[in-house]
Amino acid sequence: MTSSRSALSIYGEKAIEWLIRICGVSAIIFVFAIFFFVFREGAPFLTDEKFSLWKFLTSTEWYPTSMSNIRYGTFALIAGTLSVTGVAMLIAVPFGLGAAIFVSEFCTGKLREFLKVIIELLAAIPSIVWGFIGLTVMNPVIQTVFNVQVGLNVLNAAILLALMSIPVMVSIGEDALKAVPDSYREAAIALGATRWQLIWRALLPAAKNGLLAAVLLGVGRAVGETMAVLMATGHAVNVPHSIFDSVRTLTATIAAELGEASEGSPHYRVLFLIGILLFTITFIVNLVADFVVKGIKNK
Amino acid sequence: MKHILTTALLAASLVLSGCGKKNADGSSKKDDSISLQNIGSDTMVNLAQAWAEAYHNVDPKVSVEVSGGGSGIGVAALINGTCDIANSSRKLEKEEEEKATAKYGGKHPTEHHIGYDALAIYVHPSNPITEISIEQLAEIYKEGGKFSKWSDLGVTMPSGQDEIVRASRQNNSGTYHYFREAVVGKKNDFKQGSRDMNGSKEVVDLVGTTPSAIGFSGIGYHTSKVKVVKVSKKTGEPGVEPTIKTTLDKTYPIARPMFMYVPPSAKPEAEKYIAWIVSEPGQKIVIKEGYVPLEAFAPKDK
Numbered sequence A: 001m002t003s004s005r006s007a008l009s010i011y012g013e014k015a016i017e018w019l020i021r022i023c024g025v026s027a028i029i030f031v032f033a034i035f036f037f038v039f040r041e042g043a044p045f046l047t048d049e050k051f052s053l054w055k056f057l058t059s060t061e062w063y064p065t066s067m068s069n070i071r072y073g074t075f076a077l078i079a080g081t082l083s084v085t086g087v088a089m090l091i092a093v094p095f096g097l098g099a100a101i102f103v104s105e106f107c108t109g110k111l112r113e114f115l116k117v118i119i120e121l122l123a124a125i126p127s128i129v130w131g132f133i134g135l136t137v138m139n140p141v142i143q144t145v146f147n148v149q150v151g152l153n154v155l156n157a158a159i160l161l162a163l164m165s166i167p168v169m170v171s172i173g174e175d176a177l178k179a180v181p182d183s184y185r186e187a188a189i190a191l192g193a194t195r196w197q198l199i200w201r202a203l204l205p206a207a208k209n210g211l212l213a214a215v216l217l218g219v220g221r222a223v224g225e226t227m228a229v230l231m232a233t234g235h236a237v238n239v240p241h242s243i244f245d246s247v248r249t250l251t252a253t254i255a256a257e258l259g260e261a262s263e264g265s266p267h268y269r270v271l272f273l274i275g276i277l278l279f280t281i282t283f284i285v286n287l288v289a290d291f292v293v294k295g296i297k298n299k
Numbered sequence B: 001m002k003h004i005l006t007t008a009l010l011a012a013s014l015v016l017s018g019c020g021k022k023n024a025d026g027s028s029k030k031d032d033s034i035s036l037q038n039i040g041s042d043t044m045v046n047l048a049q050a051w052a053e054a055y056h057n058v059d060p061k062v063s064v065e066v067s068g069g070g071s072g073i074g075v076a077a078l079i080n081g082t083c084d085i086a087n088s089s090r091k092l093e094k095e096e097e098e099k100a101t102a103k104y105g106g107k108h109p110t111e112h113h114i115g116y117d118a119l120a121i122y123v124h125p126s127n128p129i130t131e132i133s134i135e136q137l138a139e140i141y142k143e144g145g146k147f148s149k150w151s152d153l154g155v156t157m158p159s160g161q162d163e164i165v166r167a168s169r170q171n172n173s174g175t176y177h178y179f180r181e182a183v184v185g186k187k188n189d190f191k192q193g194s195r196d197m198n199g200s201k202e203v204v205d206l207v208g209t210t211p212s213a214i215g216f217s218g219i220g221y222h223t224s225k226v227k228v229v230k231v232s233k234k235t236g237e238p239g240v241e242p243t244i245k246t247t248l249d250k251t252y253p254i255a256r257p258m259f260m261y262v263p264p265s266a267k268p269e270a271e272k273y274i275a276w277i278v279s280e281p282g283q284k285i286v287i288k289e290g291y292v293p294l295e296a297f298a299p300k301d302k
Helices: A007-047 A053-058 A075-106 A109-123 A127-146 A154-178 A184-188 A195-206 A206-226 A227-234 A249-258 A266-298 B003-024 B045-058 B070-082 B094-103 B134-141 B174-184 B199-211 B246-247 B268-277 B280-289
Strands: B034-040 B062-069 B085-088 B111-124 B131-132 B163-168 B194-199 B214-220 B227-232 B253-264
Touching: A007 A266, A053 A075, A075 A109, A075 A154, A075 A206, A075 A249, A075 B163, A109 A154, A127 A154, A127 A227, A127 B034, A127 B199, A154 A206, A154 A227, A184 A195, A195 A206, A206 A266, A227 A249, A249 A266, B034 B070, B034 B214, B034 B268, B045 B062, B045 B268, B062 B070, B070 B085, B070 B094, B070 B174, B070 B253, B085 B268, B094 B194, B111 B134, B111 B174, B111 B199, B111 B268, B111 B280, B131 B134, B134 B163, B134 B174, B134 B227, B163 B174, B163 B227, B174 B214, B174 B227, B199 B214, B253 B268, B268 B280
Parallel strands: B034 B062, B034 B085, B131 B227, B163 B194, B163 B214
Antiparallel strands: B085 B253, B111 B214, B111 B227, B111 B253
8 A cells, every 4th residue: 555655645645734733823823913913003102101001091081082182091991891791791691501501401302402593593693783782672671661861871781792692601501511421410319419409519510610611701702892882882981880871892992993093193002002901801801710710620 | 624614714804805905996897887985974974875876877887885984984095095085074184184195195185075064963852942052062062061961051851851961973073073173172172971973873863762862963864853953153142053055154153064085096987976976966966965065056045
């Protein structure tokens, strides 16, 4: 057999091997390229004498195009992003994980397949459509139900983000629960555990890491979402005092303003700094998650 | 398998983005049709769309592709050379003009004045207010302004919601710049916390669904769900309704010219298109769409 292999096929195989290797590391290359690009565009402004990092993080005054007194304070935008994400998670985590438990442990046969298809369908709705729903459906509903002036607020965006991140949580959470060996279930039932005890005492501790990953992916989805929150938050620079206040998020600010900021201008650089800030937030979220998971493992 | 899929997707996206560039230059010369990229002002986008559709019957070979985004987007496209015609509801700033001229090797983009837009002040139909002055608007909108409740203006809201909900625009909008110049004051800034909508239509929609809201947008966006308030220069003077007549004789205080800019690199069809726009048929469409035409084409009887 070996003699029949031509030089061409040997080199061909080598070439394909390399091609596959390049594909394999391409993800790493892209991530670093994106890092490099965003930092290159934003970082030069950090050393600009007109720029103060302290004010950038703590001032609530965002006036990037002022004619007389330009101020780049992002605190209100950070508060907007965190409040919307936080409220979204308060809604999404119980529903998402509850749905994952239901689909994985209580459903059988046709109902389960049906539910899975519907949940996947929910994930396939484009974010601009969610935004449109927020603007035209949720806005008047929130106005009448809670008797508030404007329905475009934290609650509106948070409900949309919750609905957008639930499908991710359900499918990953369900996988995590499925990965728990059946012997755990059998053992628990053999010991006379009720269904509640089985889930609460045996399955959830065993699937903790996977469930945490599911929640964090949901958080990531919510922090990074742009179009829906741009439309549903009311887009007002404002530190919220209640869930009925309009806010503006970091992502929506970049989306709304980058188109105009001319390349290399201070406004343009500051928008990239906001990009770095978003990077940092997701990085911290991932890091915390890592530590939490490790902590769970060590116990 | 996954990797192959990724590379395939990547290749596809590269090819697609390449195509996109080609179209932006308009260099797809395979057939006779010529496409003009018309980008910019959100105030003008309805009008630009109506022109583009009507022009198809005038010269079927030319297809005009209209997109909005705001005057700032149009000006950026002009400077970057990615459009044939840039729409703007404000004049080019000196700095922008210089940038564009530098980009085209010393040649200036040509400016065409193509009509006017009256900036209307919109409120909810249930709001009893009928007149407002520029001074009052400034107090509502500017940073440090005194008015934050309808009762400050002497208006009693039937809904009982006294707080003024301010609808404004994102800061790349020509309408935003004009409003700052004409109402808030060039040296002042907007009061923070306004709802900064991404388009003229969104402002009107928000005002239409919020009883205590006030907003500004081009008169072309008037719908039955909102009420237009008369505007006066000073408190106490009689308010003026935004119409073609009051805009052209300048008694309506917040109206502005609309412009189209053509970069030197644009195809000759762009100038021909604009020549049609400033002629009778083009200006009739201006009136039909609710904007204000050039003086020479204003209806005489009004």
